[in-house]
Every structure is written in C-alpha cells, then in structure tokens.
Amino acid sequence: MEAPQQDDRNDRIVPIRSLGAGHRRRIADHLLALDEQDRYLRFGYSANDEQIGRYVDGLDFERDDIFGIFNRRLELIAMAHLAFMPGETGAPAGAEFGVSVAKKARGRGYGARLFDRAVVHARNEGVELMFIHALSENTAMLRIARNAGATLERAGSETEAYLRLPSATLESRVSEMVDEQVAQADYRLKRQAKSFLDFLSQLQEIRRGAIDARRKSGR
Numbered sequence: 001m002e003a004p005q006q007d008d009r010n011d012r013i014v015p016i017r018s019l020g021a022g023h024r025r026r027i028a029d030h031l032l033a034l035d036e037q038d039r040y041l042r043f044g045y046s047a048n049d050e051q052i053g054r055y056v057d058g059l060d061f062e063r064d065d066i067f068g069i070f071n072r073r074l075e076l077i078a079m080a081h082l083a084f085m086p087g088e089t090g091a092p093a094g095a096e097f098g099v100s101v102a103k104k105a106r107g108r109g110y111g112a113r114l115f116d117r118a119v120v121h122a123r124n125e126g127v128e129l130m131f132i133h134a135l136s137e138n139t140a141m142l143r144i145a146r147n148a149g150a151t152l153e154r155a156g157s158e159t160e161a162y163l164r165l166p167s168a169t170l171e172s173r174v175s176e177m178v179d180e181q182v183a184q185a186d187y188r189l190k191r192q193a194k195s196f197l198d199f200l201s202q203l204q205e206i207r208r209g210a211i212d213a214r215r216k217s218g219r
Contacts (some may be wrong), residue, residue: 014110016117017183019066019079021059027066028056030076034100041138042100044158067117069110070187074194077105080114082122094129095122099141112144119148120176124168132161 019027031042031052039047047055059066059081069078078101085094097118099111122130132150134141136159145161146152153160 013182014069014108014113015183015186016067016069016114016179017187018180019061019068021061023066023068023076024056024059026074026076027059027068027079028053030068030079030102031056031100033102035103038100038103041135041141042098044133044135065118065121067114067121069105069114070190071105072190072193074187074190075102077102078110078114080118082118084125084127093127094131095125095127097130097132099144111140112147115144115148117179119163119165120172120179123165123172124176126168128165130163130165134159134161 031039032049034042036046039052043051043055064084065082067080067082068076071077078099080097080099083096083098085096095118097115099114101110119130130150132141132145134145136142136154136157138159142152142159142161145163148163150161150163153162
C-alpha cells in the first residue's frame, strides 16, 4: 500500500480531506486572507475580494474536487483545486491543479502533499494527463511539478507543466480510501476539541461577568 502523505520535516502524517459545499465559507476565508502577491501567483492576476468571491461561489463540487488541510482551530491553511476536463468517452481527459498555502503554514511541504493527494485521486478517476498553468515566477509551484517528473514548457511570463499519470491500481484506490478516512477522523476530532474549548471559553466569560457584577454591586 502507498504510504500516507507525510510532512517531510517531522515525518508526521498530514491529514488531507476532500471538501464539499459546506466548506465554501472556509475556502473563502482562506483565499481572502492571501495578500496581493499570493493572489497574483495563485490566480495569475491580482484578484480582488469580489473576484475571489465569484470564484468561490462558482466552485462546482460535483464536477471538480477540492482538498484541504486544517489546523487545530479548523482554519483552512492549505487547499488545492483539481479541475477536470471532460473527454469524449465520458471519463476526464485531463485535470488542472491549483494550490494555495497560508503564509503562516509554509515551509512544511503542504503544497507538495496536496499535489500527491490530487495525483492519486486523478489516477483513480481515470485521468491520464495532469497539468499546471502557472506564472513563470511561481517557483514554488513549478518546483512541485518538476519534482513530480512533469514536463515544463515556458512561454514568456507563463509556464505549462504536464504530467502523464499511470493507470489506477488496487493499491492506489485503497491508499486514497485510507487517506480520506484518516482525514475525516482527524477533522471530527479537531471539531470536537474546538467545540469543547469554545464551551470552556464561554464559561470563563460568564464567570468573569459574574465576578465583575459582584464587584460593582459591592458584594
């Protein structure tokens, strides 16, 4: 079985889960938090808030696949969009990969881990060709493609990267299933922990309010 996605720095598993329409707000928050330069590299232009809003509203979770990494506060700190191109036989002819990582979460290999996750999923969906359209100055993205064995073709300020994918195997299918189950379990645990911490915080606020009220009343 293929090894789960791991963080190269500390050899820890990095849970990557698929996202649905219910995560649209978190996706928007993640993208809106990107600064002007990061938006330029992600979209190929300096997308403003309105343009990002239209992008998020237009995400088709039935056609494409979105993957994300959450921190303990359930903030979406990295996400990838795998957009499928339909083929003549009904199976996807290819897929385009795009990724963004929050500034505070960089240097941990999350972009590469998301790419690996997307590659396995694309293989299992019958995709033969995966490509990345990026600005030539987006060295981080192009490094991920090059390390994966993609062919890079530069045309001025833009670069196309092409990666031919092997066919799906039982190993790749089981690997994706296990990775998704691990990520779903991790998300549930983080959500439960966050709910508990939020509850404790509310209790503390109530307690402080009661103490302040007693002090003001002189009791």
